[in-house]
Structure formats: structure tokens, C-alpha cells
Amino acid sequence: MTTSTDHDSATLWRDGRPVYDRGETVCVVGAGPSGLVAIKNLREHGFGVDCYERETGVGGGWNWRHDRSPVYGSAHLISSKPFTQFPDFPMPDDWPDYPHHSQVLSYLERYADHFDLRPHVWFGTEVVKVEPADGMRWDVTTRSTGGYGAERTHRYAAVVVANGHNWSPNLPAYEGLDDFKGRVVHSSAYKDPAELRGKRVLVIGGGNTGCDIAVEAAQQASRCWHSTRRGYWYAPKYLLGRPADQFHDAILRLRLPLRLRQWLLQRTLRLAVGDLRRFGMRRPDHKVFETHPIVNSQLIYHVGHGGIAPVPDIRRFRQYSVELTDGTEVEPDVVIAATGYRPRFEFLAPEALAATPEGRPRLHLHAFSRRHPTLAVAGLVESDSGLLPLVHWQTVAIARWLRLREAAPQRAGEFWTGAVAKEADRRWTGAKVQDTPRHWFEVSHVDYLRALQKMIDGLAGARA
Amino acid sequence: MRLIRFDDWASPVPPVRREVRSATPELDEGKPPVLFVPGFGHGAWAFAEFWLEHAAGRGFPAHAVSPRGHGGSGTAPKASLRAYAHDVVQAAASLPRQVVLVGHGAGALVVERALARYPARAAVLAAPVLGGWATFGAAVRRNPGGTLPAIFGGRLRLSRRQLFSREVPDAVAKGYVGRLGRASARAQWQLLLHRAPEPAVGDPPVLVVGSPDDRVVPPSALTSAARRYGGAPLLFPGMGHDLMLDARWREPIDAILDWLEKGGS
Ligand SMILES: Cc1cc2nc3c(=O)[nH]c(=O)nc-3n(C[C@H](O)[C@H](O)[C@H](O)COP(=O)(O)OP(=O)(O)OC[C@H]3O[C@@H](n4cnc5c(N)ncnc54)[C@H](O)[C@@H]3O)c2cc1C
Ligand SMILES: NC(=O)c1ccc[n+]([C@@H]2O[C@H](COP(=O)([O-])OP(=O)(O)OC[C@H]3O[C@@H](n4cnc5c(N)ncnc54)[C@H](OP(=O)(O)O)[C@@H]3O)[C@@H](O)[C@H]2O)c1
Numbered sequence: 001m002t003t004s005t006d007h008d009s010a011t012l013w014r015d016g017r018p019v020y021d022r023g024e025t026v027c028v029v030g031a032g033p034s035g036l037v038a039i040k041n042l043r044e045h046g047f048g049v050d051c052y053e054r055e056t057g058v059g060g061g062w063n064w065r066h067d068r069s070p071v072y073g074s075a076h077l078i079s080s081k082p083f084t085q086f087p088d089f090p091m092p093d094d095w096p097d098y099p100h101h102s103q104v105l106s107y108l109e110r111y112a113d114h115f116d117l118r119p120h121v122w123f124g125t126e127v128v129k130v131e132p133a134d135g136m137r138w139d140v141t142t143r144s145t146g147g148y149g150a151e152r153t154h155r156y157a158a159v160v161v162a163n164g165h166n167w168s169p170n171l172p173a174y175e176g177l178d179d180f181k182g183r184v185v186h187s188s189a190y191k192d193p194a195e196l197r198g199k200r201v202l203v204i205g206g207g208n209t210g211c212d213i214a215v216e217a218a219q220q221a222s223r224c225w226h227s228t229r230r231g232y233w234y235a236p237k238y239l240l241g242r243p244a245d246q247f248h249d250a251i252l253r254l255r256l257p258l259r260l261r262q263w264l265l266q267r268t269l270r271l272a273v274g275d276l277r278r279f280g281m282r283r284p285d286h287k288v289f290e291t292h293p294i295v296n297s298q299l300i301y302h303v304g305h306g307g308i309a310p311v312p313d314i315r316r317f318r319q320y321s322v323e324l325t326d327g328t329e330v331e332p333d334v335v336i337a338a339t340g341y342r343p344r345f346e347f348l349a350p351e352a353l354a355a356t357p358e359g360r361p362r363l364h365l366h367a368f369s370r371r372h373p374t375l376a377v378a379g380l381v382e383s384d385s386g387l388l389p390l391v392h393w394q395t396v397a398i399a400r401w402l403r404l405r406e407a408a409p410q411r412a413g414e415f416w417t418g419a420v421a422k423e424a425d426r427r428w429t430g431a432k433v434q435d436t437p438r439h440w441f442e443v444s445h446v447d448y449l450r451a452l453q454k455m456i457d458g459l460a461g462a463r464a
Numbered sequence: 465m466r467l468i469r470f471d472d473w474a475s476p477v478p479p480v481r482r483e484v485r486s487a488t489p490e491l492d493e494g495k496p497p498v499l500f501v502p503g504f505g506h507g508a509w510a511f512a513e514f515w516l517e518h519a520a521g522r523g524f525p526a527h528a529v530s531p532r533g534h535g536g537s538g539t540a541p542k543a544s545l546r547a548y549a550h551d552v553v554q555a556a557a558s559l560p561r562q563v564v565l566v567g568h569g570a571g572a573l574v575v576e577r578a579l580a581r582y583p584a585r586a587a588v589l590a591a592p593v594l595g596g597w598a599t600f601g602a603a604v605r606r607n608p609g610g611t612l613p614a615i616f617g618g619r620l621r622l623s624r625r626q627l628f629s630r631e632v633p634d635a636v637a638k639g640y641v642g643r644l645g646r647a648s649a650r651a652q653w654q655l656l657l658h659r660a661p662e663p664a665v666g667d668p669p670v671l672v673v674g675s676p677d678d679r680v681v682p683p684s685a686l687t688s689a690a691r692r693y694g695g696a697p698l699l700f701p702g703m704g705h706d707l708m709l710d711a712r713w714r715e716p717i718d719a720i721l722d723w724l725e726k727g728g729s
Binding site: 044081082083087088089090092093094110113114115116245246247249250252253385393396446449450452453456 | 465466467468469470472473474475476479480482550553554557558559560561562581582583665666667
């Protein structure tokens, strides 16, 4: 006889292991921003929710206490408040336009308390396996974070994966890296500018992390080289006295064609920031919006002060130096690879997400598994705006979809065949986004939200 | 539901100093906080008179916010309904738990807008002035001198007879009328000409309360407001428009709190 522990009820079996049936409850993996908003919106639509979180607190990447948190001391938002906050829970008016990362954490903690989400979260519990079960349900196997303790399997009606995609480092395999005597860290392990004080520092990568860290190095290190493999557009945090993203949306709402917007924004940037070649930087090899936006007012300023030397891509590492593609060599003590992250779903079979050989899930709207109507991913997008509002609407769509399935299975089936299963992969942005590994899920927030709007309206229509 | 919100993104409502008055129960019984929203010309003070303490006495953390330009909040001569709703949502989100919104008079119209931007646990529209020409017509008939100037941007003046029953002593009523301020001309116009609010998020239960003897809101307006939310209004005969200040202020607030205790349905 099995006695049930924690939140268990009737027992089923899978390969000789007990499986505790959680009935119509939905499982959410992760209690970062995406997981929290998933819990809230599922609850709001009447679902029971069990969320598993490997850390001991909420906030995901924004909780700097978490061992996998990618934030560093100076990190401030790059999206201003209206684009960052959940659309139904604003950040306080007396916060600045671009809050500090610690404020984002306190915002998320307040969100969790305000909507009473914590009782639904099992902290210190890691999801190790998510497997399909009979009746389109899912067996979710968990254990205490760190691997001790027994594994336990629960059966859920649906699973929403919200495990984040900014924690598994992408470290390029450079020639000679193993022989290099200096210190090499990925930006995920970098926390405090004190680590750079008085050192010669090479920062690799022209994403927002690379640019932020180069700016910190300019103020702390004895030298700073910033290596990028292409030229970029650097948007300042303010344009014409307004947060740059608010300025951009004021243009977007005019519904000008993309080409014209690109031209307009490039003009504005040329006027406001200037010709980057004057600073020894490369001319962008692409139009604006064709790479994930960089928002940084200080990088060029520090280049102008001589604190940052822009350099090209890395060719190879040597014992005491790094050779660049233009043949020059630099001799850093510390190398910080701000070369981004890779999504990882180690608890799911790649087929479940129809992942490509490179591990990119192929999902409807980057959220819905086409094969499994009861499996969804929340937060797996990058956008030209903040992430949280997009995930809010993703999870509203997920909750409404699951509701429709329950209330009207036949109409749900028709909706699925018509709107989801057959819909081909597409990009939710008009711009020709550069084909580098980080850009496959880059979306324009307006195009993407229009598509989500269509789905949410379609679900309402199917219900009526 | 509208997902594309250029207004919210590209031209956010500017911040303002906000007055919030509160009364909290001695013991936290886990009851939801209630946030009261005054109508045009009123401020948080109107609830601080009786309702806040009374609600706190029954175990509900009670708060009242003055929308910008009202009560002790910062001035805002050009404020729109959207700015008032913003103030309400800000006040709601600053509280530790999901709140119940209670809007009185035109404050109900503001609450309806706030409901589209904040998933309240429940909402109460008390003597709701939801605008439109019918309400305006009724007001002109009852109080032409106080109503007509508003069309030209002047102040909308509600009279003692519209606001209170005879049971309120004259001196007291005069005192209240003397404290009334004004909404912005823009918001006054919006009372007449405004788009229907976006749907409420989170599907909260909504209760309508009022008085059949209210000389601002005709009974038909109460019925149609309640019908929009699938119910009938709770009526308190013999009371004036200002339910929270009238002599029998206790009855409507008790009914509201009873409704909340029963789970708001
Ligand atoms: C430096 C930096 C700055 C950023 N700035 C911005 C910005 O300005 N604006 C913006 O919108 N976005 C920004 N982002 C993007 C940021 O990633 C998102 O805002 C947000 O944190 C993503 O939330 P998430 O919940 O999807 O993922 P995460 O925050 O990563 O949370 C995922 C959670 O899932 C848990 N988890 C993972 N796997 C498991 C498992 N197997 N079992 C149990 N739990 C698990 C993790 O512990 C974590 O708590 C920034 C990112 C970085 C790195
Ligand atoms: N302040 C903030 O709010 C803030 C700060 C940091 C990060 N973020 C967000 O967090 C997310 C992750 O940002 P991130 O900067 O860490 O990562 P990222 O956006 O993925 O950027 C990685 C950078 O490294 C480059 N790169 C990748 N592989 C490389 C290789 N093999 N050789 C040379 N260069 C290589 C990329 O070049 P390509 O251009 O060629 O791809 C890109 O410039 C983004 O959404 C970002 O906006 C926000």
C-alpha cells in the first residue's frame, strides 16, 4: 500500500513507479517571471496549478541570489517601465524609467504576494522529466534540487514550461582556449565589477550584456577591449527626451511601412549618436531591427573617453594573448565571454517540442506544441521590447486554449486543426533578422501581439 | 481585449503625488483590501468620514485614493479619465493583496476603466454615474445652474439637495458641499462623450448599489448598470447621491461588506 504524501491522491503506475494523479491540475515548470504570470493567469481562468521551482525563491533570472542568475551588479532594464511591466500590474510611478535589477526582483516578489501565488509553488524542487501519458496528459518527475532525495512523479492535465532561456551559457569553442593562461569566464558567472579592478579585460560579444560589462570595465579595469564580430546600431536610452522604446512606439503607431521606419530610426540614430566609424567602430552590416536591439547610452561615451577600445572578432587564443581577426594581438588578464545563452529543455524529449537538430523548438507562436495540445512553453521569445507583457498574453492564450479544450472538446479540436496544427513556422517580425543562433526567436512586439490577439479572439469565437 | 496598447506604451500617464487615506483592522483576518474611489469633485476624505473606519472595524483593510486634481493629490487641470484610472490602478497595485474596487458616482466610471487594467478581486459601483446624455438630461432638469456651465468647461456643481437626504443637518451638508472641488474640464466632457470601457480583466464579480431617491443617478441608470454585469442593483431608499456621507451611511457599506464576505456573488 502506498501512503500519499504532500498533495497526492489516487495512485497510478508507470514502469513500476507510482504516479500520483493530480486530476485537472496544470503543472508549471519554473517560478521566474514567466512561471509566475502563468500561475496567475491559469488560476484566473479557474485552473488548479502546481509549480515547481528549483530555487528557493521567485523571480528567476532577476533573483541575483540564484546560482544561475545572469544579472550583474550594474544591470538596469533596457526596456522602459511600460514595456517591462505586466499589463495588469504596473510598476510604481515613483520608480525610474529604467529600474535596477533589484527593483525588478522586488516587483516580481510583490506580484507573487499580491496574487497569492506562492502557495502554488514547490520551491527547491527540480523537474527532471516530463513525459507524455495516456489521454494527452503528462507525467512530471521531480526531485529536490541538487539531486538528493527520492524522485516523485505526478500526472497533470497539462504542462506549461517556463524554465527561462538565459541561463545555459553559450561559450564558443575557440582555438587555443585551453592553453590560455588568463582567466576566461562566461558573462553568466560575472557578478561584480570589483572582479575587474586594475585588470586588463577583454569583453567578447555585442549583446546588451557585452556592452554593459564593457562599460563597467571602462570604469574599473586598467584596459578594456571590446570585441564584436559585426557592427551594430547602438540605441541610447533616451531619444528626444523620452525613453527610446517609447519614442519608437510613437513611430510604430503611425503604421509606417517597415522600410520607412528603418530609415527614420537610422536617421535619428545617425543624428543623435553619430557615425560610429569616427569612434573606430564598424559600420553596422545590417539595418536597424535586423539584430536584437542594443540599448546603451554609455558605451560610445566611454569609447570617446578612451576607456573602451573596440576591436574585431577573435581568431584564436594563445598562451598569453588573444589574436584578433585583423591580425593584432591583445594581452588580457581576464576574458569575459558575453556570447549569450542557449535554450535548454533537458527534461523533455526533443520530439515533444519538435526541436531542430540545433535544439530550437518549433512551436506555434513560439509557445504551443503542435503535436501535444496540452504542452506549451512560456517566455521563449526575444523581442524589440520587454518580455513580460508578451508572456502575459502568451499565458492568457494558453489558459483560454486549455479552457476551451475542457469546455468544448469538439470545437477545440476544430480550432486546433484550423489555427495551430497546420500553421507553418513563421517569423513574427517584418525585418530580415540576421541568421545567427540567437536570432531564431526574435520577434517584433507589435507583430507578435497582433498574432496572439488573433489567437485569443479566435478562441473566444470558438467558445461562443 | 486589446493587446496592442500604444497609448500605454508610447505615452504613459505622467506620475503625480497621490493621496491615499487608510484604516486598517487591528488584526489581519486575511480579508481582502477595499479601495474606495470618489466621484468628481470628491476626494478620499469623503470615505475617511465614515466608511473607512467602519470597513476596518469589520476586518477589511480599507483605503481611499484621491484621483489627481482631487482631495490631497497633486493638481492636474488637464487630466483625462485615463489618468484617473491610472491613479486607481497604481493605488491598487501598491497594496499587498488583490483588492476590491469600490467606485462612487463618476468614480464608478473610473473604476470600470481601472478594471480593464487591473484584475480586481471584485468591484462595487455605488450610485454609479456612468455618463451619457440621459444622466446629463436628468442633471440639467434637477440642477441647471450647476450642470450647464460644465459644458463650457466650468465646474460641475452638485447641490445639497442632489447629494444628501433631509436627514443630514444643514450645517453638516453645507460643510461637505463646501469641500467639493472639481474634476478637469476634459474629464467632465468625457463623462458625456467617452468610448465604452474595455472589458474587465480577470472576470471579477460586480455589484451595483444605489438609492431610488438619488437625484443624480435615476433608478433606470442603476438597473441598466447592474444588468450589464448580470445582476440587479441593491437599493437603499431615502438616501441621497452621496451614500457614504448621508445619515444612513451604515446600511450600504454593510451590504457591500456582507456581499464581499459571501464571496462577492
Ligand atoms: C542581464 C539581463 C538583463 C535583462 N534585461 C531585460 C529587460 O530589460 N527587459 C526584459 O523584458 N527582459 C530582460 N531580460 C530578459 C529576462 O530573461 C526576462 O526578463 C525574464 O527573466 C525571463 O523570465 P523567465 O521566467 O522566462 O526565465 P527565468 O527568469 O530564467 O526563470 C526561469 C525559472 O525556472 C526555473 N527552472 C528552470 N529549470 C527548472 C527545472 N528543471 N525545474 C524547476 N525549475 C526550473 C529557474 O530556476 C528559474 O527560476 C534580461 C536578461 C538578462 C540576462
Ligand atoms: N541591461 C539589460 O537590461 C540587459 C543586459 C543584458 C542582457 N539583456 C538581455 O538578455 C538577453 C541576452 O543578452 P546577451 O547580451 O547576454 O546575449 P545575446 O543577446 O545573445 O548576445 C550575444 C552576443 O555575442 C555574440 N556572439 C555569439 N556567439 C559568438 C561567437 N561564437 N563569436 C563571437 N561573438 C559571438 C553575438 O553576435 P551576433 O550579433 O553575431 O549574434 C552577440 O553580439 C537579451 O535579451 C538581452 O537584451 C538585457
